[in-house]
Amino acid sequence: MSEIKDRPYHHGDLRRALIDTALDMLATNQNWTFTLREVARRTGVSHAAPYKHFHDRETLLRELARIGFVQLGESLTEAVSLGQPSTRAQFVAAAQACIGFACQNPGLYRLMFSSDADKTIDPQLHDAAMSTFGILLDLLERGQRDGSFRPIAVSALAAASWAQVHGLAMLAINYQLLEEKVGSTPVPTALDVLLDGMCRSD
Incomplete structure (x- = not known):
C-alpha cells in the first residue's frame, strides 16, 4: 500500500473523519482493498470505532x-x-x-x-x-x-x-x-x- 499520512482524530464528527480518511486512501491507491481496521488506524481511533457508523466495509x-x-x-x-x-x-x-x-x-x-x-x-x-x-x-x-x-x-x-x-x-x-x-x-x-x-x- 502507498504511504498515506494518518489522520489523528481528536473530536467532532467521527463518521466524517472516517469517510475522509477512506477517500484519501482511495485517491492515493486507486483501489479499495483497505479494511475498516486500516481506516480506523489511519483516522487515529480504535479498530472497533468504525462499526458505530458502518456495519461493515x-x-x-x-x-x-x-x-x-x-x-x-x-x-x-x-x-x-x-x-x-x-x-x-x-x-x-x-x-x-x-x-x-x-x-x-x-x-x-x-x-x-x-x-x-x-x-x-x-x-x-x-x-x-x-x-x-x-x-x-x-x-x-x-x-x-x-x-x-x-x-x-x-x-x-x-x-x-x-x-x-x-x-x-x-x-x-x-x-x-x-x-x-x-x-x-x-x-x-x-x-x-x-x-x-x-x-x-x-
Whole structure:
C-alpha cells in the first residue's frame, strides 16, 4: 500500500473523519482493498470505532460511491449552467465534465460502477446515482423540445449517450486513448460522431 499520512482524530464528527480518511486512501491507491481496521488506524481511533457508523466495509464503500455520484452530479450541473449557446454545446460540456471527473478521481469513479457499489441494496446510493443520471435525461429532453435532438425515445438517446461517455471515461482513466489508435483528439471527435447521430438533420 502507498504511504498515506494518518489522520489523528481528536473530536467532532467521527463518521466524517472516517469517510475522509477512506477517500484519501482511495485517491492515493486507486483501489479499495483497505479494511475498516486500516481506516480506523489511519483516522487515529480504535479498530472497533468504525462499526458505530458502518456495519461493515461494504457499507463504507457504498457511502463513498454515493458521495462520488453527488460530486459527479454537481460537476454536471455546473457544466450545463455555464451559458453555452446551444443544447448540443451543453451536452458536450457535461460529457467533458464527466470524463474530467473520472480522470481526476479514477479510483472513486471505478468504485461507483463496481459490484461493491451495489445500488439494489442501498436506497441512498440508488437515489444519488439516479439523480445524477437525471441530469442527462433532463438535458436530452430539453434538446428534444428545442429541436436539437431527434424525436425518438429519450431512453434510446440516454443509452447511447451514457455508453459513449462512460466508455470514454473508462478508456481515459485506463490510459487507453492512445493517439496511434484514436487520433490526437479522441474525446471531441467521438462526441461529434455521437451527436451527429443524435441531432436532427432537418
